[in-house]
Amino acid sequence: xxxxxxxxxxxxxxxxxxxxxxxxxxxxxxxxxxxxxxxxxxxxxxxxxxxxxxxxxxxxxxxxxxxxxxxxxxxxxxxxxxxxxxxxxxxxxxxxxxxxxxxxxxxxxxxxxxxxxxxxxxxxxxxxxxxxxxxxxxxxxxxxxxxxxxxxxxxxxxxxxxxxxxxxxxxxxxxxxxxxxxxxxxxxxxxxxxxxxxxxxxxxxxxxxxxxxxxxxxxxxxxxxxxxx
Amino acid sequence: xxxxxxxxxxxxxxxxxxxxxxxxxxxxxxxxxxxxxxxxxxxxxxxxxxxxxxxxxxxxxxxxxxxxxxxxxxxxxxxxxxxxxxxxxxxxxxxxxxxxxxxxxxxxxxxxxxxxxxxxxxxxxxxxxxxxxxxxxxxxxxxxxxxxxxxxxxxxxxxxxxxxxxxxxxxxxxxxxxxxxxxxxxxxxxxxxxxxxxxxxxxxxxxxxxxxxxxxxxxxxxxxxxxxx
DNA sequence: AATATAAGGTGTATTAATTACACTAAGTAA
DNA sequence: TTACTTAGTGTAATTAATACACCTTATATT
Numbered sequence: 001x002x003x004x005x006x007x008x009x010x011x012x013x014x015x016x017x018x019x020x021x022x023x024x025x026x027x028x029x030x031x032x033x034x035x036x037x038x039x040x041x042x043x044x045x046x047x048x049x050x051x052x053x054x055x056x057x058x059x060x061x062x063x064x065x066x067x068x069x070x071x072x073x074x075x076x077x078x079x080x081x082x083x084x085x086x087x088x089x090x091x092x093x094x095x096x097x098x099x100x101x102x103x104x105x106x107x108x109x110x111x112x113x114x115x116x117x118x119x120x121x122x123x124x125x126x127x128x129x130x131x132x133x134x135x136x137x138x139x140x141x142x143x144x145x146x147x148x149x150x151x152x153x154x155x156x157x158x159x160x161x162x163x164x165x166x167x168x169x170x171x172x173x174x175x176x177x178x179x180x181x182x183x184x185x186x187x188x189x190x191x192x193x194x195x196x197x198x199x200x201x202x203x204x205x206x207x208x209x210x211x212x213x214x215x216x217x218x219x220x221x222x223x224x225x226x227x228x229x
Numbered sequence: 230x231x232x233x234x235x236x237x238x239x240x241x242x243x244x245x246x247x248x249x250x251x252x253x254x255x256x257x258x259x260x261x262x263x264x265x266x267x268x269x270x271x272x273x274x275x276x277x278x279x280x281x282x283x284x285x286x287x288x289x290x291x292x293x294x295x296x297x298x299x300x301x302x303x304x305x306x307x308x309x310x311x312x313x314x315x316x317x318x319x320x321x322x323x324x325x326x327x328x329x330x331x332x333x334x335x336x337x338x339x340x341x342x343x344x345x346x347x348x349x350x351x352x353x354x355x356x357x358x359x360x361x362x363x364x365x366x367x368x369x370x371x372x373x374x375x376x377x378x379x380x381x382x383x384x385x386x387x388x389x390x391x392x393x394x395x396x397x398x399x400x401x402x403x404x405x406x407x408x409x410x411x412x413x414x415x416x417x418x419x420x421x422x423x424x425x426x427x428x429x430x431x432x433x434x435x436x437x438x439x440x441x442x443x444x445x446x447x448x449x450x451x452x453x454x455x456x457x458x
Numbered sequence: 459a460a461t462a463t464a465a466g467g468t469g470t471a472t473t474a475a476t477t478a479c480a481c482t483a484a485g486t487a488a
Numbered sequence: 489t490t491a492c493t494t495a496g497t498g499t500a501a502t503t504a505a506t507a508c509a510c511c512t513t514a515t516a517t518t
Contacts, residue, residue: 010280012239012310012321051239051319055310079308079323081241081284090280092241094308094321165466182468183506190504200514206464207514394495411497412477419475435493436485 010090014059015046015133016074017095017140019174021157022102025122026173028137029108030129031066031115037087038130044137045118046093059096067118068109073156074098077143078136085132097140099156141174148174155193155214163201163209164188193219239319243288244275244362245303246324246369248403250386251331254351255402257366258337259358260295260344266316267359273366274347275322288325296347297338302385303327306372307365314361326369328385370403377403384422384443392430392438393417422448 018029030042045066049058055076064070074096081092108118121127129137148154154170155162168184188194194212201208247258259271274295278287284305293299303325310321337347350356358366377383383399384391397413417423424444429437 010239010241010278012241049239049310049321052312054312055308055321058310076308079284079305081278081287081323083281083283092278092284092321092323094310163466180507181466182508185467187505204465205515207466207512209466392495409478410495411479414496415498416476433494434486436483436495438495 010092012049012055013046013086013091013093014049014055014062015044015093015095015136016059016063017044017097017137018063018069018072018074019097019099019123019144019157020102020120021170021173022120024169025124026170027102027120027122028126029067029069029118030121030127031110031118033114033130034116035114040116041130042121042127043130044133045115047114048091049094055094059094065111066115068107068111069100072098072100078139080132080136082132093136095136095140097143099144099153101157101159145174145176158214161197161199161211161213163211165209167212239321241278241284242275242315242320242322243278243284243291244273244309244322244324244365245288245292246273246326246366247292247298247301247303248326248328248352248373248386249331249349250399250402251349253398254353255399256331256349256351257355258296258298258347259350259356260339260347262343262359263345264343269345270359271350271356272359273362274344275362276343277320278323284323288323294340295344297336297340298329301327301329307368309361309365311361322365324365324369326372328373328382330386330388374403374405387443390426390428390440390442392440394438396441 016029020027020029029045031045033039033041033043045063047062047066049055050061053061056074059074059076060070060072063072063074075098076094076096079092079094083090085091085093102120108120110116110118123141126134126137128134144153148171154167154174157170158166164185165181167188168179168181171184172179193215195215197211197213199211201211245258249256249258258274260274262268262270262272274292276291276295278284279290282290285303288303288305289299289301292301292303304327305323305325308321308323312319314320314322331349337349339345339347352370355363355366357363373382377400383396383403386399387395393414394410396417397408397410400413401408422444424442426440426442428440430440431437
């Protein structure tokens, strides 16, 4: 316990909604909690903001501690501050989202005992989440639905080289509806941020698709150009 | 002083960016502070979140206390959490914006001694603001620029009855550029949320324009329809 | 080798939205 | 009556969005 000015009576936390794409499915990263409250429940990776950290820094640290992941670009999207959202006191939480490519390589390893484990879980099959995390997730999904129409973020979910069909799948999963193949390709290519490679998909039965790469330099020029399906 | 868990070591505040339109100018509501830090400086209306208030409730209370205004629809847009943004400790602030119609009627009267006065100030002529409030304002302006293209909020700035030229002025002020009159009218009317009245502007020299009214019922149907100039 | 399978890849016509652009009409004031 | 000022209007050209179906190609199977 320590003495503080009476206004310093609340805590601020960060919660992260990380989207990943793997095996044709949209997933999010959850942790299994190892502490009260909600011990043994699944929850979004999150924790308290440190006194000497900005919110952005804090988000990176917390994610790293709970999952082992680093160098993720996360973006703040909303702050949740209902009075009783945390059972142990007033905790206001700032929510971040990110999209990232899942390679089989990166193992998820919590660095603290605060989480038992971290795992990618299909969004179609979410368990019951602790706190108000289902609500925070729902808002995050809404956010990226709007966001993906302004293009870029879908590529962050894909491996470095990908096929157009994979891109379309990501869009369909996030938007929750089927898109027309020809129109999709026309549109996505018209943004001019994809580089066609001289290379084909490997290890697939049936005809291999051409691989593409995301061109960051060209992407930087886009601003507010919208995509509408 | 009181004893708390060591994690309760930060404070959360609200800051409000209120836009108004008056005399053909875009204005925001500022207070002149009557307390340290930044005593005698202009700042956004803002204060600490109470322990038993949600963020939204808190925003309404704070605005009311500092300006006398009530029944304002405000929307949260970003949370600012740089470590040293407040000179007296760690204070994370949740920013809200709103747009509202200025009638000469509503007097601004702070209900606490925390502010000396509240005043509408032309955004073209902003004084130096305390804290990081210039930054918070800049982000708020960016936000409504994006927002106004999805239509509705501009009408909240106007009186109940208005002319199309007034609407266009609001758009031009917010977007910071001139728009074509014919295209603007075609577009704004195509949304179908304006009702033409059987009434003309009064008290103007030169030809009086037709007055319009905003139709809330029709507006509720719009969803994600974008406006692009 | 032939065949079946499954995904890859492509084009056009229709409709809707956006942009660019300039004059006449109406009311007020002198 | 005239001068002034803002209101109000339409069309053509361009660009973007949508709807829609077939052939191609690589692999796997017989």
